Amino acid sequence: MAHRIVVVGAGYAGLSAAKRAARGLGGRVAVTVVNPADVFVERVRLHEVAAGAPAVDLSLAETLADRRVAFLRGTVTELALAGRRVAVATTGGSHELEYDTLVYTAGSTARTGCVPGVAEHALTVSGAADTAAARARLADLTDGAWVTVVGGGATGIEVAAELAETHPGLRLRLVTDEELGGWLSPRGRAHVRSALERLGVQVRDHVEVVEVAADGLVLDDGQVLSSDAVVWSVGFDVPSLAARAGLEVDRSGRVRVDGTMRSYSHPEVYAAGxxxxxxxxxxxxxxxxxxxALPSGRQVADSIAARLAGRTPRPMRFSYAFQCISLGRRDGLIQFLHGDDRPRDRVLTGRAAALFKEGIVRSALTFTRLPGPLLPS
Known part of the structure; x- marks a missing residue:
């Protein structure tokens, strides 16, 4: 009987793990992927989609079928670890999947519970549904309307720049409680700031938002910033599913794994992304x-294959090389990094950086669809 692998989530990590395992192990495994949506969400382009660009239309059922991977559209409601079962709610009712190995790649969602009013009044850009809602709301705004992006990380910067370039009639501001691009090199920070200024984005850093209302937001000094729309880009949360099931997790709810992506508490479970x-x-x-996400998903497949063959898998040896930030369609920043994620002095900017990032984004989608052969252990 084939070894049953159930993959929870079909983002970059889940797809690469599922397709790589199925390709490398063939008939020795039966792989099933469970995901709430039936299309792949190209998350690195969601800032473009929010501004009006079309979303990628990649059917999960079709892209998985070419590797003979089964697909079930539904939401996982419970992980029964003792019995090695996964409960799934679908439009047609409830299902239960049994597994020999579970791959947990449930991804993350926008962090909306940290400040009053965010969940009720702010837009987010973290998945297909919330990005579609943000796109519709932003498209309805008329020239002169204020849009406030909260969050000075890469997502907030990309959203602000994309909206400013695509909708020049809107008035954009970016608010963050830290220094804008504080994790970047001095040259990187300077380019981000100058690019946003060129696009007409007002930057307010070192200020904290304490409340979001229907007509704007309140800062920690009591100042009220009127806004016709607020886009919230302050970090990500993970689903509570793993913690509720009893997997060993960190303080944020992410599954704690070793270098082979195997759960410390449950050896039949792997997690990635x-x-x-x-x-x-x-x-x-x-x-x-x-x-x-991509290399950790590939690592999961390699680790499973090695252990099924009675070998000890090699741990993942990932190190950083660069980070890409879009600043509209014609500008960008490539921040080169030390392997431990510290910024180097070297950066690439302007049109060359925009083209560089576009190539990386396209290659990420290609690697997701064609994750390559298993590595020998």
Whole structure:
């Protein structure tokens, strides 16, 4: 009987794990992927989609079928770890899947519970449904309307720049409680700031939002910023599913895994991508990013294959090289990094950086669809 692998989630990590395992192990495994949506969400382009660009239309059932991977559209409601079962709610009722190995790649969602009013009044850009809602709301705004983007990380910067370039009639501001681009090199920070200024985005850093209302937001000094729309881009949360099931998780709810992506508490479970707390080869934890989701998904497949063959899998040896930030369609920043994610002095900017990032984004989608052969152990 084939070894049953159930993959929870079909983002970059889940798809690469499922397709790589099915390709490398063939008839020795039966792989099933469970996901709430029936299309792949190209998350690194969601800022473009929010501004009006079309979303990628990649059917999960079709792209998985070419590797003979089964697909079930539904929401996982329970992980019964003792019995190795997954409960799934679908439009047609409830289902239960049995597994020999579980791959947990449930991803992350926008962090909306940290400030009053965010969940009720703010727009987010973290998945297909919330991005579609943000796109519709922003498209309805008339020239002169104020849009406030909260969050000075890569997502907030990309959203603000994309909206400013695509909708020049809108008035954009970006608010963050830290220094804008504080994790970048001095040259990188300077370019981000100058690009946003060129696009007409007002930047307010070192200020904290304490409440979001229907007509704007309130800062920690009591100042009220009127806004016709607020886009909230302040970090990500992970589903509570893993913690509720009893998997060992970190303080944020991510599954704690070893270097082979195997759960510390349940050896029949692997986790990858945003839902996993992964240690870097050079120390520290890997951040949530497509750059870490893809290799961790591939690592899961390689680790499973090695253990099924009675071999000890090699741990993942990932190190950072660069980070890409879009600043509209004609500008960008490529921040080159040390392997441990510290910024180097070297950056690439302007049109060349925009083309560089576009190539990386396209290659990420290609690697998701064609994850390559298993590595020998």
């Amino acid at each position: 945003d839902a996993a707390a992964m240690g870097g080869a050079l120390g520290g934890e890997l951040r949530m990013a497509c750059a870490t």
